[in-house]
Amino acid sequence: VVMSIFTFKGMSAEVPYKVQAAIFSKVIGFNKGLSGEINIYVMGSSDMATLLKKAVGKKSGKGVIKSVTGGSSLPSTAPSVIYIDKSVGNLAEVLKYCKENGVMSITGSTNHVQSGVALGLKLAGGKPKILLGTVGTKTANIKWNPVIFKLAEKV
Numbered sequence: 001v002v003m004s005i006f007t008f009k010g011m012s013a014e015v016p017y018k019v020q021a022a023i024f025s026k027v028i029g030f031n032k033g034l035s036g037e038i039n040i041y042v043m044g045s046s047d048m049a050t051l052l053k054k055a056v057g058k059k060s061g062k063g064v065i066k067s068v069t070g071g072s073s074l075p076s077t078a079p080s081v082i083y084i085d086k087s088v089g090n091l092a093e094v095l096k097y098c099k100e101n102g103v104m105s106i107t108g109s110t111n112h113v114q115s116g117v118a119l120g121l122k123l124a125g126g127k128p129k130i131l132l133g134t135v136g137t138k139t140a141n142i143k144w145n146p147v148i149f150k151l152a153e154k155v
């Protein structure tokens with residue numbers, strides 16, 4: 001894994017939760033492995049969980065978002081997707097959980113994508129940009145709908 005030594009001021013600016021929720025509720029469906037009921041677990045942000053709950057009942061790809069739950073620790077029952085907030089400190093443990101349980105990981109943190117999360121978002125020129133984590137994709141064994149490669153930047 002190659003890490004950049006350069007950091008720029010303002011790079012930590014994140015896509016607002018409201019925008020993240022709108023984008024993620026649509027793009028998680030590009031994961032061909034998600035079908036039927038999609039259960040999302042939000043780790044580390046009750047605000048994000050509240051916003052994602054608005055997507056319950058909506059279609060995403062071949063699946064329908066069935067439930068959104070959240071908390072600060074790992075879920076006892078493996079969800080379809082885990083949203084990992086930037087505030088989550090035990091990222092390695094969460095990614096290990098995702099790998100062992102075949103759970104797709106998503107985040108609004110660019111650093112988390114570089115560390116192994118499958119799908120993320122960043123602000124580029126004030127606009128949200130989808131980040132496709134190559135490590136996270138391999139780890140979770142995700143088969144993407146080819147459309148995502150046109151929309152996303154590989155990390």
